[in-house]
Amino acid sequence: MKPLRVFFTGVGGQGTLTATKLLAETALEQGIEVNAGEIHGMAQRGGVVHSFVLLGGYHSPKISRGEADVILGFEPMETLRALSFLCHDGLVLSSEDPVPPVSVSTGRETYPPLGHIKSETIKYSPKAQFIPCITLARKTGVVQTANTVLMGAFFSMGVLPLGLDVLLDSIKKRLRPALVEVNLEAARLGAEYVSRHSQE
């Protein structure tokens, strides 16, 4: 396959690292060369989480500025903050549902307008897609599946040499039985959303 660098950005507690591991394990099982990287420690205390999956023969465990073929943003403001990592002609897939930092929720700072986040993103990634991940995840009854909504969207876009069916199989195989159904539904919701919006 054509080598591909996938950059994950999100907020501690959103399942960014779970999604990272899911992509890395799925790709390895499909015979793709994988290297992935993450940083632990401060993540679960509401800080920013960056992680990386490098497919197709890279050695590095991280992605530098201007190198990411794809940015998967699990939180829109963090997508904006991570844009400098995108390569020329790269693709951004992002949640459009904000998770405000404490400074914003307590009124000390202001969250950037979603319109600004989207226009800045589209400037560098004309095909960028914004997905209401949390809103869609609520439909499954488990809001924590918002990360899987984004993964479903990603696998259905034809950027990876792996389709949505591969993700669904991997979810069945790797997640705890109690979590499988809701995550399958979340992945499908994400995929449907982008297919509807690509046609528009």
Added chain:
Amino acid sequence: MNLLDPNPGAKELLLGNEAIVRGALEAGVGFISCYPGTPSSEVPDTFFRLAPKAQYYFEYCPNEKVAMETAGSASLGGVPCLVTMKHVGVNVAADPMMTLAYIGTPGGLVILSADDPGCHSSQNEQDNRYYARLGGLPCFEPSTAQECKDMTREAMELSAKWEQPVLLRTTTRVNHLRGPVKFGEMKPAKTRGEFRKDPSRFVPIPAVARVRHKVLTASLEKIRSEIENSPWNKSWGEGDVGVIASGVARSYLKDVLKSHPQIKVRVLELGIAFPFPENTVKNFLAGLKKVVILEELEPILENDVRTLCQKNGLDVQVTGKGEALPLWDEYSTLCVEQALAEALGLPMETKSSPSPDLSGLPNRPPNLCAGCSHRSVYLNVRKVFGDDAVYSSDIGCYTLGILPPLKAADFLLCMGSSISGGCGISRVIDNPVVAFIGDSTFFHSGITGLINAVYNDYNIILVILDNRTTAMTGHQPHPGVDQALYGRRPGSIEIEPLVRASGVQNVRRVKALNQKAVLEALREFREMSGVRVLIAEEPCPLYAKRMLGVKRNKVATVKDPGPASLECLNTLACPAFFIEQGKMGINPDACAGCMVCVQICDEIKPGSRS
């Protein structure tokens, strides 16, 4: 995935730290000790998790020095040992480590030092390759998951063969990468051995130490010739410009060469760079005009290569640290690319990366969790002492109290420093001093500071924030945690009797979430002098939920939003709070039900989780 699979052949995606575990298992490790610390923690945590199904002996220790001493001495009994810690932990363990290199480690001892270039979760980015040179420890530096596994195994074998401790030096990126690992054969764990008495070797009185230093030097020379031929030190490529690379810089180099096929260089990868493989490097330099050294942090190899050139009269231009390759932070493909372009005089197309407008973008620092009892204690300390007191902080989640509005950290040195640091400054300034330390950190190295406080008659208030676990690094147990929780011999070492036995007269023990109790104790302490210790107890809410099965069904709700709740929001700054249309609300999904806000604000009432 089964790390205990005795058979070779499986190929699994492993975290670098999990691969280190597998490598040690393949070498038949019999004794593992540690003090946890990011980025090393998943190594001991994995051993701990697997222990009930495995043969080896594993222990969490109160600190790194103790861990070095238990593992180092178990190796004297002929058992292969591993001790793990983060880079700054090696400072704590350095004393026994230096001696172990003199007396030797018959069963084999591998010391994992997990360094943190970039200070992702540390107070400094010291380069522990210096410790290899300082102590005389052969040093392995893996760069991939497979190498983590293979090098750990080989480090254990090399250590057992030469009876010398070996340093396994990783960096955060390597500990926390995930890559494919092919499993090898697993030796049965060797957990029993025998101690062959030899005081003229193992008791380093000066007469013995002088001899052992020479033995160490001679051993290192033999190891040097062995690693000259090691497959971990390999050269490839072509051209008259060379690159010598170590650690994760090897990975960045490979990716740069892959994406820029026009760059022609000869490469020497040094997987084991100490003892410095002089002949290998000398042969590599032959015919080169120029050599670029790629190593994160300190110019150690660079200086070794310069010395080698001087000794052998080699006319090779050596470049290393400089604008492209700084002495700080991590390397990247970008800095390696720039360094190579400069060395080869190649014009590099300057890649423009997106530069979105980030002006005024709020930051998202890590925060004390909703329901964290540290917030409750800090709130009351501020009520009583405000900005007047000097707050001597320590290492743990509670350091996050540095942020406003709590502002409960004025200075910090290292693990355990809050008490002795607080004492020192209290003797020379007029302000009251309040020191904060967590339970695990108190056991780590707070106790000696407390004894000093009593012994030297200091005026200090110590608050022990006892959340019953090592929270920051992932909820590891410590001596104050009941071991029955983990299926071991029941019992724990209680903090209060330990504090009293240290000679402290004024000790109060309170529930950390009880506002009245915390406030009264602090007000009482303010009017007293001498060493005063407040033990504020409340399990970490994450730990309580996951490990203790505690369910909090109540949530706090703002019944009557007005100025008092806004004041509460501003002083407590709990992540579950929000403002909407000028009024405070509480997110029920985020509220952990600690009820601190209910106690301090009449507008907030307990409600049921709907």
